[in-house]
Amino acid sequence: MKITQVEIFAVDLPLIKPFIISYATYPNIQSIIVKVMTDCGLVGWGESVPDEHITGETPHSTYAMLKNTLAPLMIGQNPMEFERIHELMDKTVHRAPAAKAAIDIACFDVAGKKLDVPVYQLLGGRYHEKFPVTHVLSIGEPEDMANEAAQKVTEGYTSFKMKVGQDVMADVKRIKAVREQVGEEIAIRVDVNQGWGNSANTLQAIRHLESLGIDWLEQPVEQDDIDAMVEIKSKSTIPLMIDEGIRDMNNMREIIAKRAADKVNIKLMKCGGIYPAMKLANMAEMAGIECQIGSMVESSIGSAAGFHVAFSKKIIKSVELTGPVKFSKDLGDLKASYRIPNIQLTERPGLGVTVDEAILAELTRQSDLIE
Incomplete structure (x- = not known):
């Protein structure tokens, strides 16, 4: 061929x-x-x-x-x-x-x-049967984010990824508001997208967040500041995930050597696709670091590719691939596989997307x- x-x-x-x-x-x-x-x-x-x-x-x-x-x-x-x-x-x-x-x-x-x-059969076969779908909350006023979260709970969602990173104390208010609204049983993950800048700001926020039952804190500092991640991880009880700071095998080697994160967020757009993503997952697995497959908000095509990687690897514990449910019009039909609170892939060949x-x-x- x-x-x-x-x-x-x-x-x-x-x-x-x-x-x-x-x-x-x-x-x-x-x-x-x-x-x-x-x-x-x-x-x-x-x-x-x-x-x-x-x-x-x-x-x-x-x-x-x-x-x-x-x-x-x-x-x-x-x-x-x-x-x-x-x-x-x-x-x-x-x-x-x-x-x-x-x-x-x-x-x-x-x-x-x-x-x-299906593509997952090319990657070692299917390991996971389904994954919980996480709803992503864009940055907004604390009350608005809390109300959106409450509405999504009624729709069946059991986990949220909160986007923050504009101001430390304002972000703390956002996170507290959502936690108070949804209760203690709902999973909350906090993604700062580098917005807190450095370890000092991050540790200030963590003092207010450690009692809120946060699943993990994602990329609070500048993407290339691996040493700041090391410092935060050593001083925090909240698990730390690296995202923008993990793009290739060189980054992964440094993260493993310095024990800079509890979890890594692998994205196909950062590393070059399915094949490099599998290499990163294998490296993380050898080091005992749990993985997530995230996205840049792709259509059904890119989202399906991420799901095939996730479904094939035991070390991948979560997914955040929500593009198809965020678009008013999509190129493919993957949205039909989102059966809240879970997603299950079809057995169709290739990506399984029409x-x-x-x-x-x-x-x-x-x-x-x-x-």
């Missing part, structure tokens, strides 16, 4: 409401969709949602990278040779993980279809065919 054509689409995915985190507000999500076509007639779908604050890639740069470099590189390649595909991309382009993730995901999708198996090409055309701003 050989790749004969690659089509690239720049799309705007419409959110039901703006997504607000410490460093940005997103009225919609700019995504790059890749369609890989093969000489046997099979098609694979991939996705890239870059974030210039984390990977240094923008939607424009990612589109250009795929159009001018990575897509032409794939013509004539066997999409089932994952190690070779990544070596070829890495030798040609330094980093650019979100762009590479689109190619990687499309290759896994078409390989699964060729073998008539792409609606009419909606893709409607949401596309730009497209190019490489052959």
